[in-house]
Amino acid sequence: MPTPRILVLYAHPAPHRSRINRRLADAARALDGVLVHDLYETYPDFFIDVAREQSLLAQAELVVFLHPIRWYSMPSLLKEWVDSVLQPGWAYGPGATALRGKGYWLAVTTGSPEDAYGPGERHGRPFEAFLPPFEQTALLCGMHWWPPHILHGANGAGDAAVEAHVATFRARLEAFLLTTPKETTDGA
Numbered sequence: 755m756p757t758p759r760i761l762v763l764y765a766h767p768a769p770h771r772s773r774i775n776r777r778l779a780d781a782a783r784a785l786d787g788v789l790v791h792d793l794y795e796t797y798p799d800f801f802i803d804v805a806r807e808q809s810l811l812a813q814a815e816l817v818v819f820l821h822p823i824r825w826y827s828m829p830s831l832l833k834e835w836v837d838s839v840l841q842p843g844w845a846y847g848p849g850a851t852a853l854r855g856k857g858y859w860l861a862v863t864t865g866s867p868e869d870a871y872g873p874g875e876r877h878g879r880p881f882e883a884f885l886p887p888f889e890q891t892a893l894l895c896g897m898h899w900w901p902p903h904i905l906h907g908a909n910g911a912g913d914a915a916v917e918a919h920v921a922t923f924r925a926r927l928e929a930f931l932l933t934t935p936k937e938t939t940d941g942a
């Protein structure tokens with residue numbers, strides 16, 4: 755199999771109960787050129803193989819974080835992944851070039867509808883106000899921030915909305931795969 759150009763880091767703490775993210779992961783998995791890396795399946799003990807993860811990252815041109823929003827942020831295993839894998843001198847800081855120029859795409863779902871995110875509403879501020887830690891992490895590593903792919907109100911979303919969301923996700927990945935490959939480092 756050719757080296758996958760897209761690495762999808764799929765992090766769902768309860769995948770058997772997922773309605774949306776599981777569909778998105780399946781759609782990505784069906785595409786040649788995409789590696790869907792299921793973090794909760796791979797690391798049930800949270801003990802992350804840093805060298806392996808860095809090697810996977812180095813090969814990819816586009817890195818996708820695919821997960822449900824948990825407490826306004828990412829699931830805990832993905833946070834552990836970020837803490838362990840994005841090391842100084844490799845991912846960021848003087849001399850770090852491993853991730854420079856790669857794309858970073860956040861694909862997330864929220865349980866609450868979009869209108870629950872705003873001043874005076876349940877979550878107090880727009881959903882975008884919770885995104886800077888994601889964006890700045892990508893920028894610190896020299897990555898290109900793609901506009902996030904978000905489905906709000908995931909638990910109550912109708913079938914048509916889910917279909918459309920999955921189709922848009924797949925189409926964006928396909929469009930990327932049609933672009934000319936960039937050179938990547940072998941990382942490790």
Ligand SMILES: Cc1cc2nc3c(=O)[nH]c(=O)nc-3n(C[C@H](O)[C@H](O)[C@H](O)COP(=O)(O)O)c2cc1C
Pocket residue numbers: 771772773774775776821822823824825826827863864865866867908909
């Ligand atoms: C522990 C926990 C924390 C959650 N935190 C949030 C949150 O901060 N904001 C929100 O809108 N939904 C929150 N949710 C709801 C999930 O984001 C939602 O169930 C999920 O996106 C649905 O996607 P799925 O069908 O793939 O599981 C939370 C759910 C759990 C279990």
